[in-house]
Amino acid sequence: MSLEQFKNRNVGTQHYKMLDLGESPKTPWCRFKRVMKRTFKGELFVGLWVTMREMINALFRGEMHTVKYPFEKLPISPRYRAIHEMLRLLESGHYRCIGCGLCEKICISNCIAMETRYDENQRKEVSEYTINFGRCIFCGYCAEVCPELAIVHGPRYENASEQRASFALFEDMLTPIDKLNLQQEYPGFGAPTPYADENIKKTPLAY
């Protein structure tokens, strides 16, 4: 597709749909007739009826729109990108993070900081992990790049607090061990597709 049509600013030749607004009255008699028509058409009473109908709907048919926010909350999309969560392995309860550092590397606002070391089993252990939520733009790259589905976005969008640090530590984001059975897989960015098992193929090793 060329840029031609976007550069063409000639309004008259484009395909605008003209509304049929009728003729504007020319003679005083026509103007008088229009005033009379509008006066006795009863459109104003249609307006009155519409507001009354909405009032009846709201009061007696339970169609009130207001959500009393702190007491009621609307469901959010499962793909919503709010404060991060660190997930655990369901079997062992150990955190999933393998300390690969990809999230730290990909983070475009440089807000993830992690330190790792080898533990006694020569396994990578996360010793420090913080996300600076003052900088985070919630782009979701960290969740997308994570090979272990360890860092994901949670549904917690109310992030007002007295301390910025209240959110930022690894332990705060990690699923509490006693709530492991409630841990949800994240269906958003970076998560496996619903039919991932059927779509998986053997790696071609012929080359």
Add this chain to the structure above:
Amino acid sequence: METTLAENLPQVTAAGVIIKAIIILAVISAIAGFGTYIERKVLAFMQRRLGPMHVGPYGLLQIAADGIKLFTKEDIIPQNANKLIFAIAPAITAATAFIALAAVPVFPDFTIPEWVPLLGGTFVPSIASDNNVGILFVLGMMAAGLYGPLLAGMAQANKWGIIGAARTAIQFLSYEVVTGLSILAPIMIVGSLSFVDFNNYQQGGIENWLIWKQPVAFVLFLIAGFAETNRTPFDLLEHEAEVVSGYATEYSGMRWGMFFIGEYANMITISVIAAIVFLGGYAAESMFGWLFIMLKIAFFFFLMLWVRAAWPHVRPDQLMWLCWKVLMPIAVINVLITAIVMMV
């Protein structure tokens, strides 16, 4: 018959009138305050919102919260304002609105029981000042209310205020003409300016109401009443989108609140006039007469809120066009036709 009626009624004393004035002032102020709550609720329901909900049950104590806020706010008088006029202008609006109510019958008459100390046996009339030019007095007082916004706008050294004041002047003065002419036809039929005579003329059922004899005058009076109380199709005096807040731009706290109370008192006055002059008023012989007139007044009050929720407002030039080229000629023709019918 009228003389016997007058003899049967107890003597109206100065104490009774003063008590009546205090009752009107207290109750109408409270209703005006409550009117803001009703207005917010009705507008909210019509837009499928809940309106004030958090102060008290169903937000009923919102008035108290608003009142506390208004009373305790700092009283700001801007630097270049004419301080005296700026200070008294809201009082003019509120005072004229309440003085207009002096000649309107609000609440039934009663006698204070004998056991009450000092005031026992005092007869409190239903009209504070039952003068024989009732309607003229009310319309004149409401017209004098023009000075409130006018002086306020001119005193505050603010361009929006000046524009608002100018709009007030043209709108109120123009629609005074329509109000007067539209109500002239019922006055000609009844042959009196007293509200009591209007009420008595329409006794004996709905078919005697003046709205059936004067439908055009009723519609004209409603339209002009909306304009005079600065309600929505004609709320150009303080339309935020155009003139910030018009004459009330520099006002805050209690002075602004007095404009508000005056406006709501005027809404009640217009509702009362419409209910008494066109919709039969209170049936003196019936026990539920006062209930019915309350319902009628409430209907007109609700109509003002309903219209505000439903209709857009007009441009200033359309307002003037409507007044001078449409409503005034119709009103004059209505008066003429009424006169011819009465002569024949």
